[in-house]
Amino acid sequence: MVAAPMQDAALLDGGFADPVFDAQAAFVRIMNAFARPGTIAELGGLARPPRPVSPAAGAALATLADYDTPVWLDAAARQAGMADWLAFHTGAGVVDVPDAARFALCCDPAALPALGQFAQGIDAYPDRSTTILLTVDALDGGLPLRLAGPGIEAETRVEVAGLPADFAAQWHENARRFPRGVDLLLVCEDRAMALPRTTRVMEG
Amino acid sequence: MSALPTYNFAYLDEQTKRMIRRAILKAIAIPGYQVPFASREMPMPYGWGTGGVQVTAAIIGPHDILKVIDQGADDTTNAVSIRAFFEKTAKVAVTTRTREATIIQTRHRMPETPLAEAQTIVFQVPIPEPLRYLEPRETETRVMHALEEYGLMHVKLYEDIARHGHIATTYAYPVKVEGRYVMDPSPIPKFDNPKMHRSPALQLFGAGREKRIYALPPYTDVVSLDFEDHPFAVQHFEQPCALCSAKGVYLDEVVTDDRGGRIFVCSDTDHCEERRAAGFTGPQDGSGKADSPNGPAASEGDAS
Numbered sequence: 181m182v183a184a185p186m187q188d189a190a191l192l193d194g195g196f197a198d199p200v201f202d203a204q205a206a207f208v209r210i211m212n213a214f215a216r217p218g219t220i221a222e223l224g225g226l227a228r229p230p231r232p233v234s235p236a237a238g239a240a241l242a243t244l245a246d247y248d249t250p251v252w253l254d255a256a257a258r259q260a261g262m263a264d265w266l267a268f269h270t271g272a273g274v275v276d277v278p279d280a281a282r283f284a285l286c287c288d289p290a291a292l293p294a295l296g297q298f299a300q301g302i303d304a305y306p307d308r309s310t311t312i313l314l315t316v317d318a319l320d321g322g323l324p325l326r327l328a329g330p331g332i333e334a335e336t337r338v339e340v341a342g343l344p345a346d347f348a349a350q351w352h353e354n355a356r357r358f359p360r361g362v363d364l365l366l367v368c369e370d371r372a373m374a375l376p377r378t379t380r381v382m383e384g
Numbered sequence: 385m386s387a388l389p390t391y392n393f394a395y396l397d398e399q400t401k402r403m404i405r406r407a408i409l410k411a412i413a414i415p416g417y418q419v420p421f422a423s424r425e426m427p428m429p430y431g432w433g434t435g436g437v438q439v440t441a442a443i444i445g446p447h448d449i450l451k452v453i454d455q456g457a458d459d460t461t462n463a464v465s466i467r468a469f470f471e472k473t474a475k476v477a478v479t480t481r482t483r484e485a486t487i488i489q490t491r492h493r494m495p496e497t498p499l500a501e502a503q504t505i506v507f508q509v510p511i512p513e514p515l516r517y518l519e520p521r522e523t524e525t526r527v528m529h530a531l532e533e534y535g536l537m538h539v540k541l542y543e544d545i546a547r548h549g550h551i552a553t554t555y556a557y558p559v560k561v562e563g564r565y566v567m568d569p570s571p572i573p574k575f576d577n578p579k580m581h582r583s584p585a586l587q588l589f590g591a592g593r594e595k596r597i598y599a600l601p602p603y604t605d606v607v608s609l610d611f612e613d614h615p616f617a618v619q620h621f622e623q624p625c626a627l628c629s630a631k632g633v634y635l636d637e638v639v640t641d642d643r644g645g646r647i648f649v650c651s652d653t654d655h656c657e658e659r660r661a662a663g664f665t666g667p668q669d670g671s672g673k674a675d676s677p678n679g680p681a682a683s684e685g686d687a688s
Contacts (some may be wrong), residue, residue, distance in 0.1 A: 211409065304527060307414060
């Protein structure tokens with residue numbers, strides 16, 4: 181594949197200003213988000229990916245993606261020029277097949293492929309699965325959800341707006357595949373919230 | 385401007401940190417499952433905590449406060465050298481006090497002071513595979529974990545009972561995590577196993593030579609394997625710590641002379657020092673005072 185010429189000089193911009201410490205700061209927040217599902221990681225002010233990709237998703241990919249991690253992008257992220265931004269700032273290549281991706285970036289939740297289409301890992305190596313960065317409308321003021329599972333003392337309440345319509349059923353299916361399954365990082369502008377595969381999501 | 389090139393922050397290069405960080409996230413997402421990672425050679429031999437050091441290097445930031453313990457002690461060779469390593473390569477603040485630390489790297493103990501939500505504990509692990517001495521082939525143990533086939537481990541514990549009358553495993557006592565994966569808690573005494581259960585702190589495990597990372601998120605169920613008629617029980621000590629009179633803590637036996645003299649003292653040196661600073665004394669603390677626990681007021685005259 182011939183690399184497309186960089187259309188916009190802005191793509192050269194927006195990576196970490198201080199790669200070592202910005203990546204460390206972002207990682208610890210993301211790690212704590214995965215260790216404590218339902219808590220919000222503040223990832224603003226670190227990366228400026230092309231819109232409509234959220235700064236939180238940009239920071240997560242700048243922290244975790246590199247030439248070892250194929251990334252799947254949805255149509256909205258591709259149109260924004262995210263492939264060029266990723267190539268320049270992380271060295272990560274873009275794949276067309278969700279099943280081949282270590283990370284997936286979805287800017288349009290309505291167009292999210294079924295979670296089962298992404299890499300699930302295998303029973304002996306369930307870690308070889310896709311981590312999906314899913315853009316949602318809001319991480320407060322939306323559909324009330326109760327979360328339970330490892331990392332949560334008893335139960336925690338969150339509100340998420342803009343999840344795909346059939347999310348509850350898909351997440352239930354994902355849990356049934358345990359220990360295989362995908363992990364989610366819900367992103368919205370500067371903030372992120374993790375849903376590892378072990379988290380049980382209940383409405384109400 | 386610095387004249388000489390220096391190490392990258394916390395020694396590891398950024399690509400290595402990213403690789404370890406990705407492994408840590410998957411380890412947290414699958415509690416108790418061993419994630420393979422591309423362990424690097426470190427400037428210390430395997431067996432000196434290279435797995436724990438790599439995990440710590442991948443998570444530590446300039447504002448962290450690091451505590452390193454080896455068998456509970458802050459002042460043994462392994463703890464001193466790893467602490468010095470991070471002071472040199474990451475220029476982080478270090479402490480011996482459990483409460484002050486944000487990251488605690490440990491070899492073979494959990495501190496007596498309960499951990500808090502804001503803390504992360506990193507275990508150094510020599511053999512991450514709990515089934516390894518029962519089945520030497522990695523290909524087989526992978527399948528056993530995949531199929532949740534843990535009968536062999538119960539047979540091993542049963543053979544302990546048949547031979548010794550009780551489960552004779554005293555350290556690296558296998559645990560089941562969230563009802564799914566059997567996990568090696570690292571060679572901590574089984575005394576510490578209950579501290580892992582639903583701990584508010586994030587627990588990370590690094591095995592450098594064996595190239596594995598695994599994790600326990602906070603509030604994760606960690607149950608020591610046992611039988612209904614032989615329930616799991618921790619060690620009990622007949623006497624309190626000889627220096628601080630602490631009871632219900634893990635004690636080390638220290639030989640004091642060549643005529644069979646011995647005392648039992650806290651394995652957790654920070655816990656013992658804090659108690660003595662608060663005025664608790666034991667029969668061997670050198671003050672020649674009473675051998676029963678004294679309140680803080682009773683020992684104000686102690687000079688040491």
